[in-house]
Amino acid sequence: MKICIVGAGYVGLVSAAVLAHWGHEIVCVDKDEAKINALLGGELPLYEEGLQELVEQNMKKERLVFTTDFTQALVNREVVILAVGTPSSEDGHPNLSYLWSALRTLKLQIKQDVTLIIKSTVPVGTCALISQFLNKDSNYDVEVISAPEFLRQGSAVYDFQYPDRLVIGYKTEKARVLIENLFQPLNCTKVFTDWDSSEMIKYASNAFLAMKISYINTIANLCDAVGGNIKDVAYSVGLDRRIGSAFLNSGVGFGGSCLPKDTRALVALGEANGVNVSILRDVLVVNYEQRLRIVNQLKESLGDLRGKNIAILGLAFKANTDDVREAPSITIISIINKLGGQVRVYDPIVNMENLQRNLSFYPATDHYETFDGADAAIILTDWEEFRSLDLERIRQLMNTPLIIDGRGIFEEKKLENQGFLIPQKISPEQDLISA
Numbered sequence: 396m397k398i399c400i401v402g403a404g405y406v407g408l409v410s411a412a413v414l415a416h417w418g419h420e421i422v423c424v425d426k427d428e429a430k431i432n433a434l435l436g437g438e439l440p441l442y443e444e445g446l447q448e449l450v451e452q453n454m455k456k457e458r459l460v461f462t463t464d465f466t467q468a469l470v471n472r473e474v475v476i477l478a479v480g481t482p483s484s485e486d487g488h489p490n491l492s493y494l495w496s497a498l499r500t501l502k503l504q505i506k507q508d509v510t511l512i513i514k515s516t517v518p519v520g521t522c523a524l525i526s527q528f529l530n531k532d533s534n535y536d537v538e539v540i541s542a543p544e545f546l547r548q549g550s551a552v553y554d555f556q557y558p559d560r561l562v563i564g565y566k567t568e569k570a571r572v573l574i575e576n577l578f579q580p581l582n583c584t585k586v587f588t589d590w591d592s593s594e595m596i597k598y599a600s601n602a603f604l605a606m607k608i609s610y611i612n613t614i615a616n617l618c619d620a621v622g623g624n625i626k627d628v629a630y631s632v633g634l635d636r637r638i639g640s641a642f643l644n645s646g647v648g649f650g651g652s653c654l655p656k657d658t659r660a661l662v663a664l665g666e667a668n669g670v671n672v673s674i675l676r677d678v679l680v681v682n683y684e685q686r687l688r689i690v691n692q693l694k695e696s697l698g699d700l701r702g703k704n705i706a707i708l709g710l711a712f713k714a715n716t717d718d719v720r721e722a723p724s725i726t727i728i729s730i731i732n733k734l735g736g737q738v739r740v741y742d743p744i745v746n747m748e749n750l751q752r753n754l755s756f757y758p759a760t761d762h763y764e765t766f767d768g769a770d771a772a773i774i775l776t777d778w779e780e781f782r783s784l785d786l787e788r789i790r791q792l793m794n795t796p797l798i799i800d801g802r803g804i805f806e807e808k809k810l811e812n813q814g815f816l817i818p819q820k821i822s823p824e825q826d827l828i829s830a
């Protein structure tokens with residue numbers, strides 16, 4: 396098929412690369428000139444495993460083209476996929492300005508009937524509004540389909556090709572047939588439903604994942620207070636097939652551009668419609684407090700942080716990505732900065748220069764440099780390479796052998812046996828510090 400993809404962010408780029416790999420002819424358009432120029436020069440604006448190779452191969456085969464020219468991008472395109480960002484606004488509702496700006500341009504440029512697939516995460520009712528808007532006073536028929544995306548950053552190329560399910564909100568048989576053809580290579584359950592349900596499924600899924608994480612973090616905090624090994628608890632709870640073992644890793648909590656944003660969006664939606672969403676509000680509160688707990692553990696163990704050297708291992712909000720949006724590391728470094736601590740940071744791929752504009756830290760070039768002379772170390776990203784660190788070498792390098800493991804990478808017993816100090820547990824009556 397001849398497809399135009401609007402938006403060269405991580406959803407747009409991954410969709411473009413994989414659909415081209417499946418043999419479709421893709422034009423990917425974005426109004427960000429710097430981004431498109433970089434892509435044309437073979438440089439990707441983000442790190443995603445396997446994406447660079449796929450983009451290069453398909454550009455060579457001329458099945459994947461990048462442009463900033465919307466008019467050109469739409470020529471002879473029977474399918475348009477919208478994959479622009481819908482970040483949080485101040486009030487928690489998603490900001491749909493990029494989406495509507497793209498739709499206004501689209502309306503002006505359409506010269507034939509098209510099928511428009513909405514991959515951006517949008518509130519319930521948006522596809523209906525889009526369809527009304529594009530078909531009103533138009534000579535061309537625009538068939539709108541909702542196809543929310545469930546890609547995880549770090550494994551997006553794999554997830555696009557091997558999803559757990561494909562969710563499609565549609566109106567007509569024609570739309571259903573097009574989707575069956577477009578996603579024919581996928582061997583997964585395909586759920587065909589209405590627009591509103593499809594839009595809600597995306598939010599409900601992300602908020603549920605967020606809830607699982609805040610739930611297990613609450614149980615972890617209870618274990619700290621009264622006893623119990625959270626790893627054994629989470630593992631055994633997860634063996635119940637009704638619960639499932641995924642997303643039960645306790646620690647510093649969730650970050651990224653999706654789980655916090657989509658949970659906030661449901662809270663805002665509930666508040667706007669008089670629905671009690673306190674369960675979701677608590678998910679966000681618990682998540683933020685996990686960050687504060689880490690700083691409190693640090694203070695409990697070291698006392699006054701002024702002049703203390705704190706090693707931070709991992710900036711990215713999770714492993715295998717260079718994304719730091721809403722990452723726990725940002726909050727924690729900024730509080731340590733305020734409390735007068737000196738921060739030294741290591742992350743294998745995050746670009747630190749940009750972050751140094753707002754945060755004060757020394758960027759180390761390898762793990763061991765980070766630990767050298769540190770009074771404490773905090774692990775904030777579950778990078779695989781952290782698992783094979785030489786603990787004996789680290790203990791000798793550190794000023795005080797204290798590791799606060801915000802990602803549950805090391806067994807506490809193992810650290811203790813290797814001569815590390817165990818961070819002070821936070822008792823329930825202790826106030827969490829305010830940021």
Ligand code: UGA
Pocket residue numbers: 516544545546547548549601604608641642643644645646647648649650651652653654712713714
């Ligand atoms: C999330 C969803 O998992 C995807 O299905 C969805 O498509 C995507 O948002 C989106 O809406 O675009 P992502 O933000 O890439 O994907 O990250 P996750 O793998 O969900 O992890 C989110 C955060 O939760 C990370 O900070 C991770 O470290 C944390 N996490 C995850 C935990 O703290 N504990 C866990 O057990 C699992």
